[in-house]
Amino acid sequence: MNKKTRLGRGLDALLTNNENLQSLQEVLQNIDIELIAPNPNQPRKKFNKEELLTLTESIKIHGLLQPIIVTPTKYPSTDKKYILIAGERRLRASKQAGVKKIQAIIRDSTENKNFELAIIENVQRENLNPIEEALAFKKLGEKYHLTQEEISKQIGKSRPVIANSIRLLDLPESIQQLIESNVISAGHARLILSIQNNEQQIEVAQIIQKKKLSVRDLEKFLLIFNKENKIDKNTVVDPDINALESEFIKIFGTSVKININKKNIGNIRINFHSIDEFEGILEKMKSSNGGKL
Template sequence: MAKNTGLGKGLRALIPDEVILSADGEDLELDVEKLVFHVKTSNIRPNPEQPRKSFDRGKLEELGASIKEHGIIQPLVVKPDGKGYTIIAGERRWRAANMVGLKDVPVIVRDLPAEEVLEIALIENVQREDLNSIEEALAYEGLMGKFNLTQGEIGIRIGKSRTAVANTLRLLKLPEAIQNDVAQGRISSGHARAILIMEEPEKMTAFAKEIMEKGLSVRETEKRIKKLQIEGMVSPLQKKKVDTSAYVMEIRDALEKRFATKVNFSSHGKSGKIELSYFSLDELDRILALLGYNKDDQ
């Protein structure tokens, strides 16, 4: 049974009887969104809109071993759902806890609309555990279709440029077999963007197979596509659509994930600039720390 904490009638409605409060005391003025509760693992369900569709079992086992030794350090974020809860953020921790037989887990309860639940799930995965590019594209598509967000609005929410969001969404134009290759890491999103120019599914599938068999890099892939254009394998109309910056886009995406901020590339022939954006002095300090710069050493 939950302890009596004087939370009030409306607040209590969010908290089922089996919840154990981790805070002690009587008649406290508490904010439910900051309280940590312990909820039975069996009363928690994964979010069906979770962008991540696959979980590495090896990494889950490692996380489970850590949880068994040290417990769950960072609580899950959940929302009330019938007699139980749906995960907003923390599905990997919940899965790992289940694997090691944990009976209950720490949670923070937040009653959020569906749009915010999906946004939080997306942001947590993109910035922490990294979705594969296809899962990321499907998550963007979900935000656009279900909540009428534009590519620019999605970019603002996750700290990426509209162009980066658009180029990720383009991957959904690939044949399903190639999307699976990207999702499984057999080819990169940079390879996939480069072969989109071929447009015909049969040609794209054949070329993806060649990339995997020969171990072509993104640059080698682009050179091979240009050669196919010269040989007439790609029509002049398609040639105008060639994305010659697939290699740069792949690097930019990696940098945006690494620094969790917007990254811009500008090129002038063989030279160019890389720009990292920051929106506060604290964020500047965070980025500088990631770059290995310590102002105290100056």
């Protein structure tokens, strides 16, 4: 393939690689399913069990309608002769269906191209959750030295979309987990990124989860929240204070903010979002003080 050719044309264009249909058919083979190793660079980490079961039943009845893509392994001495490039869900479902041989397109490919193909297939099929997609885009940039503009052209998405996707990785780990679990959406997450303080980000994520706020509801909520949490210019930012906040967060399981100004006057705010959570905080205070407040 010419180096200037971009992958944004889609997976089908990549598979044909400017070859005619006859040559494509020549590399389409039925191969032993046990000879295929999973793609170590697979960007998709989670597979929906129900969807996988549905595909398994479909394969049992109708067979595999679209071949997977593999490349010969560089280490033929192992028990695996091929590495999967695209089609891991189809491969898993075929194994569950008891398939012994699977239809596959065998093609030579570099590790870089393997990863690009895996990303493109998953992005086009909307298989990746927002965090998996962000990690994949980040890896294309860091490991394969592609700019966001180059990733944009290869994946077929605009550069701002790529940039906003990667920014999700700036969020605290707990919020990323909520995104992966589909508790909050990428739309929610982008609004949370407008909050500079990590503890406040976590607080807002908890509110979204408990109050089941829509993205539109969150926009309205943040207008009030940002005004109420505007940082006082006289507030001193102290790393020791940040460390104390982190300790309190571990104790109470909710966001805690310590504000101290230059005159050493301030306050501690412990946030809760329900009566049950408030009572839990009181119990923790009592237990640390011999059962008394």
